[in-house]
Amino acid sequence: MKTFFDLNDPGITGPTILTLGVFDGLHLGHQAIMKQVADRALETGCIPTVITFDPHPRAVLHPETAPPLLQTIQQRIEGMGILGIRQVLVLPFTRELAALTADEFIEHIIFERLRAREVYLGKGFAFGRNRGGKIETLKICGERFGFTAEEVGEVLLRGRRISSTMIRRLIRAGRVTLARRMLGRPYGVEGKVVEGRKLGRTLSFPTANLEIINRVVPADGVYVTASLIDGTWRRSVTNVGVRPTVGGELNRVVETHVLDYSGDLYGQNLRTRFLHRLRDEKKFSGLDALRAQINRDAERARKYFEHTAVRKNLAVS
Numbered sequence: 001m002k003t004f005f006d007l008n009d010p011g012i013t014g015p016t017i018l019t020l021g022v023f024d025g026l027h028l029g030h031q032a033i034m035k036q037v038a039d040r041a042l043e044t045g046c047i048p049t050v051i052t053f054d055p056h057p058r059a060v061l062h063p064e065t066a067p068p069l070l071q072t073i074q075q076r077i078e079g080m081g082i083l084g085i086r087q088v089l090v091l092p093f094t095r096e097l098a099a100l101t102a103d104e105f106i107e108h109i110i111f112e113r114l115r116a117r118e119v120y121l122g123k124g125f126a127f128g129r130n131r132g133g134k135i136e137t138l139k140i141c142g143e144r145f146g147f148t149a150e151e152v153g154e155v156l157l158r159g160r161r162i163s164s165t166m167i168r169r170l171i172r173a174g175r176v177t178l179a180r181r182m183l184g185r186p187y188g189v190e191g192k193v194v195e196g197r198k199l200g201r202t203l204s205f206p207t208a209n210l211e212i213i214n215r216v217v218p219a220d221g222v223y224v225t226a227s228l229i230d231g232t233w234r235r236s237v238t239n240v241g242v243r244p245t246v247g248g249e250l251n252r253v254v255e256t257h258v259l260d261y262s263g264d265l266y267g268q269n270l271r272t273r274f275l276h277r278l279r280d281e282k283k284f285s286g287l288d289a290l291r292a293q294i295n296r297d298a299e300r301a302r303k304y305f306e307h308t309a310v311r312k313n314l315a316v317s
Helices: 028-044 057-061 073-082 102-113 135-145 164-172 176-183 287-306 308-313
Strands: 002-004 016-020 047-054 087-092 116-122 148-152 187-194 208-212 221-229 232-241 253-258 269-279
Touching: 016 028, 028 047, 028 116, 028 148, 047 073, 073 087, 102 116, 102 135, 116 135, 135 148, 164 176, 176 187, 176 269, 208 269, 221 253, 221 287, 232 269, 232 287, 253 269, 269 287, 287 308
Parallel strands: 002 087, 016 047, 016 116, 047 087, 116 148
Antiparallel strands: 187 208, 187 269, 208 253, 221 232, 221 269, 232 253
């Protein structure tokens, strides 16, 4: 997949079937849009293309209301590739870009630069100065420039609208199972394994302390997780919190114990997916009580992975 951060990059090609948006999280609603773009591109011989923005437009225009993003831009791009997108144009969002009218954006970027044949827009998404670019605008301009435009309907889960905002709330509340259903996959974080206080070894449960790059982290507690090591997803248990039993931390810590694994992970980049919440983080009377609880957590995690549905849907070692 080709990724471009410069609108004038000579490698950008067309004609295209495209969509545009932030697409934070790449949830089921976003996936429906990507599938439409990829399928139509295959049928027409065009290039399935996404226009996205970095940083989030509100971070520039209204920073006090800007949401913490579920994914980094690189994580989003990687996910788009998995969904069949072959070309991504990442527009650096600036006040100059925001000053473009919707008509200017459509003419100079969508039509002239990307030679769009078809454009698909998520329901309610707007672009251009004062959010003037809506599906109606695209359809009118499409008649002039020779492309078609269509709005892709919302995806609902049990009657509830799926949105990045809702998923952020669920994750921050520790409701990772419902978030997983809306995302169509487990929510994951990524970070470098750094040296901690090495208390896990004292408890016979060595942990990988993650320096997380994602801004949205699940609520404090203990979770069944899967961690990617050397290309294989391995069973793990992850604690998020301040470790109150051992003196506490000034900042929240994400630490993962990989079940039945003894390798050295220091310095590696580790991806961890949150599958199921086991319990709240709590303060125990001492190390023995904490050790006993960690044993119980590990056993519950092992049992979780033995469920038939889990074994069928998750390729975890």
